[in-house]
Amino acid sequence: MAGNRTFTMIKPDAVGANNTGAIIKMIEEAGFRIVAMKMTKMSGERAGQFYAVHKERPFYADLCAYMSSGHIVPMVLEKENAVADFRTLIGATNPKEAAEGTIRSLFATSIEANAIHGSDSDENASLEAGFFFSETERF
Ligand code: GTP
Numbered sequence: 001m002a003g004n005r006t007f008t009m010i011k012p013d014a015v016g017a018n019n020t021g022a023i024i025k026m027i028e029e030a031g032f033r034i035v036a037m038k039m040t041k042m043s044g045e046r047a048g049q050f051y052a053v054h055k056e057r058p059f060y061a062d063l064c065a066y067m068s069s070g071h072i073v074p075m076v077l078e079k080e081n082a083v084a085d086f087r088t089l090i091g092a093t094n095p096k097e098a099a100e101g102t103i104r105s106l107f108a109t110s111i112e113a114n115a116i117h118g119s120d121s122d123e124n125a126s127l128e129a130g131f132f133f134s135e136t137e138r139f
């Protein structure tokens, strides 16, 4: 991925509130190109695999239930400095701490139902893109 790609997923609260289009518009207007995208759902087991890094945290079971509660929109995005710039665009994990104008400040409803995911490193961006998309789909 060499620093110019990241992975994101619009979460069930934002898809359920019909904010998918508004969020995609913000992503495109911020200069990200969508390289792969789909509307899908995760089982609780798949959500557990995706967030395995958090399996010792007290909120893990809730997080897996929430992430499998409705449709999600995973995407691979391209832009220079993609990982860091995208984390800036989405804002802090807790919407109460998210900077004004960020996606989470506008659309998140709680620290858990926080509208959108953004990869935290180039390595994780690549792994997470591979979790949802084949090599051909994200070429
Ligand atoms: P992601 O982009 O989704 O990975 O969020 P993040 O990197 O900003 O936060 P982190 O990886 O630490 O946490 C992953 C997800 O777990 C968050 O986005 C929230 O949905 C959820 N989460 C994090 N902290 C808490 C918490 O204290 N309580 C609850 N209920 N959920 C949390």
Ligand code: MG
Residues within 6 Å of the ligand: 118, 120
């Ligand atoms: Mg994270």
